[in-house]
Amino acid sequence: MKIELIEKELELKVNWKLSRNETTIKNNLFIVVENEFIGEIAPNIRYGETVELIKSNFNNLLKERVSLNSLNEIWKGSHYCHSFKFGVESALVAFEAYKSKQSISAFLKIEDPLENIPTSFSIPIMEEHLLEDYINQIKRFPFIKIKVDNKNAVSFVKSIAKFTDKPLRVDGNEAWESLEEYLFFENEVKDLNIQFIEQPFPSTRVDLYTQLKSISKFDIMGDESIEDNADFEKLSLQFHSINIKLMKASGYYNAIFLLKEAKKYKLKTMIGCMIETSVGISSAIQLSSLADYFDLDGSLLLKNDPYNKFIEKNGQLSLKN
Numbered sequence: 001m002k003i004e005l006i007e008k009e010l011e012l013k014v015n016w017k018l019s020r021n022e023t024t025i026k027n028n029l030f031i032v033v034e035n036e037f038i039g040e041i042a043p044n045i046r047y048g049e050t051v052e053l054i055k056s057n058f059n060n061l062l063k064e065r066v067s068l069n070s071l072n073e074i075w076k077g078s079h080y081c082h083s084f085k086f087g088v089e090s091a092l093v094a095f096e097a098y099k100s101k102q103s104i105s106a107f108l109k110i111e112d113p114l115e116n117i118p119t120s121f122s123i124p125i126m127e128e129h130l131l132e133d134y135i136n137q138i139k140r141f142p143f144i145k146i147k148v149d150n151k152n153a154v155s156f157v158k159s160i161a162k163f164t165d166k167p168l169r170v171d172g173n174e175a176w177e178s179l180e181e182y183l184f185f186e187n188e189v190k191d192l193n194i195q196f197i198e199q200p201f202p203s204t205r206v207d208l209y210t211q212l213k214s215i216s217k218f219d220i221m222g223d224e225s226i227e228d229n230a231d232f233e234k235l236s237l238q239f240h241s242i243n244i245k246l247m248k249a250s251g252y253y254n255a256i257f258l259l260k261e262a263k264k265y266k267l268k269t270m271i272g273c274m275i276e277t278s279v280g281i282s283s284a285i286q287l288s289s290l291a292d293y294f295d296l297d298g299s300l301l302l303k304n305d306p307y308n309k310f311i312e313k314n315g316q317l318s319l320k321n
Contacts, residue, residue, distance in 0.1 A: 003066060003091075004032045005058040007051065008277075011303040014134075016275065017125040019149035019175035020046070026275045026302075027051050031058075031091040037098065038307075039091030040280035041083045042247045042273075042298075046224065049081045057084040068092040075250075082228055082250045083274075089251040090283050104286050108252055111289035116316040119296045120145040120169050125152060128159045135163040141315035143195065145169040145295055150176045154188045161192045168193055169295070172200040174224055179208050183215075190217050196241060199223040209238035221270065228254055232265040241268035243295070246284055247276070259290040273298035278309035285310060285319055 010026045029041040029051065043049035057080050064074050071089055074080075097107035105112050120143035123134060138144070144166050148156055157170060170189075176182040182200050196219040201208045203225040213220055219240035226235065226242050228250040235242060242262050249255035262269050270293035271284050278299040288294065296317060299305045311318045 001066060002034050003062075004035075005055065006030050006032060008306055010275065010277065010305070012275065012301055013303050014124060014126065014301070016301070018147050019125070019173045022125075028275075028277065028280075029054050029087065030279065031087045033091045033095045037091050037094040038279050039087040039089065039094070040276055040283070041087035042276045042280055043081070043083050044247065044274055047082055047227065047248060049083055053081055054084050057081060061088065066092075068096050071251075083247040085228075085250040086246050086252075086283075089253070090246070093252055105289075108256065108286070110256060110287065113285050113319060114288040115318050116313075117285060117288050117294050117296065117318070118142045118316050119294045121297045121300065121315065122147060122171075122295075123160060125149060125156070128156065131159055132163050135160065139164065139166075141166070141297075143167050143169055145171055145297075147171050147173065148175060150181060150185075153185050157189050157192065157194075161189075165193065167195040169195050169198060171198040171223075174199055174202045176200045177202075179211060182208075182212070186217050194218050196221045198243065199225065206234065206238060213238055213240070219268075223272065226258070230258060230261070232261050232267070235262075236265040236267055239267065241270060241292070243270045243272040244291070245272045245274065246280065246287075247274050252283070252287070255287060256290065259287065268292040270295055272296070275301060277302065277305045278307045281317070282309035282319055285317060 007029045012024050015022055015024050031039040041054055043054055097104045121138045121141035122145040124147045144164055146157055146168055198221040221241045221243055222239040223243040227248045244255055244258050246255050259269050269291045271287055271291040272295040273284055276298035281296050281299045284296055
């Protein structure tokens, strides 16, 4: 089997600023099987992933007899990172589905992906005088996702609410360190059209999440608190919903497992993304039948998506036939 790794530099439309970092360039990598079947790798420094680590992972993979059936054994006890595992598995799934003359969803034994998936569109941290113009450009999207830090959150969210009546999804990216500071923010924005708050505290602060869930004015969603494995009994005490991303779930099969397990514990689910091209986003769309919410704007934030895997119309996504 021929398997290659290629790297592409992706330029963002705006400075992508979160509570913990910022960038205008993202380097993603792609696994290519038999010159045609592609899986995306979007390394994320939050999980210790770098381009150099991905390349090292690939060199180690080349020493193995690679097939879809062999992956569990290859990954066992290894130090391959989440996004690399997903990129490899997704390329091999595409290859095997093609050989068996099945769609990817049929091959994965899940329902067909939804059509016209309503995604949020993100507003990174930026100067507030830029907001009106930015929001005017994205007003076709049914939900607005807002990146905040613990210093700008009140002013930033209120400013955005002046320019849109769309439901707001506030993403803290682990910005707050204390319950008191966060509850001050909640009280200040309690009358706004906020759908949920995502990951306000560090993932290690289980104590704060457990206290917050029963007193919060809003639903609380976990993101960084769940990677490729999860104790859903504990997560259900902390959150109302969870964000599953293929790049941190380590593959289709594990993401499907996590999405289904979350439902057993009465947690709502969102399928999210990193900064990815339409290769990664189209992979996430394959699992759309399993989720309640969608945050799949990763490739729409790019100036130069080198692929063209789905259609976006009026803020809704559909796979190409």
